Each structure stands twice: as C-alpha cells, then as structure tokens.
C-alpha cells in the first residue's frame with residue numbers, strides 16, 4: 001500500500017492527493033504536524049533530509065518532492081496518461097513543472113505562506129512584493145499558453161496541470177488577484193469539474 005506523509009494545508013501535498021484521486025489509487029495518509037516540528041524530527045529526516053512534505057513511500061521505496069512524486073505516480077500507475085511518452089511533450093511537461101517550482105513556488109506559494117502566517121522558514125524568508133511580482137509572471141505565462149489550448153501539454157490533462165493547479169487556485173489567499181486571467185480561470189473550472197476532483201484545503205486548515 002502506498003503511504004503519503006501529508007500536511008493538509010500544503011498545496012504541494014494537495015497535488016499528490018489530487019493525482020492519487022484522479023488515478024483512483026488507494027493509499028494510507030500519515031498527517032505530519034509541521035507546527036509542532038514533526039517534519040524536523042530525526043525519524044522524519046531519515047525519510048526526507050530536507051524536512052519537507054510531501055513524502056511518498058511505495059513498498060519501501062521513499063521519494064520526496066512533489067514533482068518527483070508526481071512523475072513516479074504517473075509513470076508507475078498512470079496507465080499511459082498523465083506523463084506523455086513523446087520526448088517533446090515530456091520535455092514540455094518538465095518545462096511547466098519548472099515554472100511551478102520557480103515562479104509558482106517562490107511567487108504564488110510563498111505569497112500565500114506569508115499572508116497566512118505559516119510558521120515555516122520558507123514563509124519567514126520571503127518578501128511579499130517580490131513574491132507577488134513572480135506570481136504575476138507565472139499567471140501571465142500560464143494565461144498565454146491556456147489562451148490557445150485547454151491543457152498545458154498536448155490534448156489531455158497531464159501532471160503539468162496537476163502541479164500548476166493548486167497554488168493558482170489558492171492565489172487569493174496570497175493576496176493575488178487572478179481574475180484578469182480568463183483562460184486560467186476557465187482551466188481551473190475544467191479541473192474542478194473532473195469527477196474525481198477533491199476540494200482544496202481551506203484557509204485555517
């Protein structure tokens with residue numbers, strides 16, 4: 001059985017919960033209390049020396065970082081969907097994963113962590129105005145892509161969409177107004193209409 005070490009409020013953990021639901025995979029969830037520092041305890045650091053969530057364990061095989069976990073789950077359990085086989089499309093997925101882990105993480109996600117007052121070094125290191133600048137870059141780049149196609153890569157949803165979705169959908173919690181990005185709004189709606197969609201964490205979770 002797959003085991004997910006999870007932090008409920010985390011968009012990075014939500015990405016994994018969303019893909020697990022979309023693929024319809026059962027898993028055990030272990031909630032880690034980051035407020036109490038459980039993610040920095042020696043036992044947890046053996047799983048992830050970065051002391052971060054999410055972590056996935058599949059039959060003794062440990063993986064940390066949401067991007068790596070998405071690639072693993074899609075490739076292992078995705079039945080040919082979610083991660084394209086064509087090299088150009090695969091590289092495009094990597095391109096959007098990179099946007100998500102740069103402008104997304106240090107823009108959208110960090111703005112949210114600062115505004116919500118998350119008690120982590122990640123939130124404390126940030127400057128809200130810089131985060132907002134990066135966040136709007138991410139939104140503009142996504143908008144320019146989604147103006148011309150329904151999904152970020154190819155003709156169907158991939159882990160690029162799964163990865164980029166949470167912190168865009170949660171942008172308002174970082175005091176970022178995404179309403180001017182109409183194609184992004186329609187893309188959020190397409191994801192939220194999927195039958196195995198699961199709700200985002202709520203502020204205060």
Ligand SMILES: N[C@@H](CCC(=O)N[C@@H](CS)C(=O)NCC(=O)O)C(=O)O
Nearest residue numbers: 010012034052053054065066067120
């Ligand atoms: N690049 C990593 C980032 C992971 C990350 O920042 N996790 C946060 C939750 S969203 C965390 O564990 N924060 C607690 C801490 O750093 O103490 C990923 O995508 O998994």
